[in-house]
Each structure stands twice: as C-alpha cells, then as structure tokens.
Amino acid sequence: MPDAERNAAYRAGEAPGALARVATRAELREPGAMERAWNRVGSVPGPGVGLGGMFAGSLLASMAGTVLGTVIAQQFFTRMRSLTRVSVACEARHATWFSREACEMLREFDIVQVRADPLVVPLPAFSVHGDLVYLRLHGSPQMYHSSYDEAFLDRLTAEIRDYLRSGKKVWCVFDNTASGAAQPNALSLLGRFSPT
Secondary structure (H helix, E strand, O other), X not given: OOHHHHHHHHHOOOOHHHHHXXXXXXXXXXXXXXXXXXXXXXXXXXXXXXXXXXHHHHHHHXXXXXXXXXXXXXXXXXXXXXXXXXXXXXXXXXXXXXXHHHHHHHHHOOEEEOEEEOOOOXXXXXXXXXXXXXXXXXXXXXXXXXXXXXXXXXXXXXXXXXXXXXXXXXXXXXXXXXXXXXXXXXXXXXXXXXXX
16 A cells, blocks of 8 residues: 555554555555565565565464455465465454455465464354364463363363374464463373373
C-alpha cells in the first residue's frame, strides 16, 4: 500500500482489520503492490525466507490475528512458498480463518491450522489436512495461567499416539507459562512417552 496511506492509518490508530482492508484496497488499485513492498522490506541475502524469519513470522501472526484479507494472504503465502517448503502452522485468532474459503487457501499452500486450547472456534473437519499436527496449549480455563490436570494429559497422550500411528508429525507447545505450569505439564506429557 502507498506509504502515505499506511502511515495515515497507523497515526489514526486503525485496528489491524482496518489496516488489512487498506492493504487490500491498495492491492486492488495496483495489483502487485504487496509483492513489491515485500521485496523491499526485510530482504537479506542468504538461505531462508527473504523477508527475514522474524518479519515473516510476525506478519503471519498479524494476519492470523485479524480478519482474513484474501488478497493479502494469497500474496504473502505465494511469496512464502516461492522461498521455502518448510512446515508452517497458522494459529488463527479470528473466526474468518476457519471459513471454508480460508481453510481451502491454507490447504493450497500446505499450511496447517494450529489446534489450540482454548479454541477460538471449533476446528471444522474440512480444516484438517497435511502430515503435521501442531498443538498449542495456552492453559484452560485461565489462558497462560492454568495448569492441565492428569486426566487432560492422559487424553492428550492418547490423541498424540493416534496422530503418530497415522504417520503425522506432532508439534506440541505448552504456553501456560505465566504461572510456571508449562514446564511441569510438558515434562509430565513427555514422561508418558518414555520407554519403561
């Protein structure tokens, strides 16, 4: 999007959804604007994502945290996949990312939906694809604070074993760190997979 328009939106304190709409309008007015902007920002020589790993990760998180802007997402994912085939998971934080359209776009770019706890919305069956399962556990009922009990960890262990038996890779991250619960929960889960 034009620098003046973007800067004006930031100065006005626009919400991320509004910024996504501004960027989408810019792309519609001038096709290729987002691609040209991404080629300018954060480019570094060498292997990996040309946008720079931190920038690309932040952008994906920012896009997933707002309303799905199809034009922006399509441009970003096309550029990302032209640079790398690494496994990518998207932890969506807005209901629009769970629509059939969004799930089909993520599938097209081989990006899996994070299975988070607590859920933003239940994962629709059509959102499940690929050989990666990413579980991100924020703590429930109080996000970032609550520890998971043994019964939950038993169910999680069975779920992970099912995924592994079906040939999937599993990433599991405990993000209930505010009260120090993540490490004990992770170690308890890991112990369930240790040989006896």
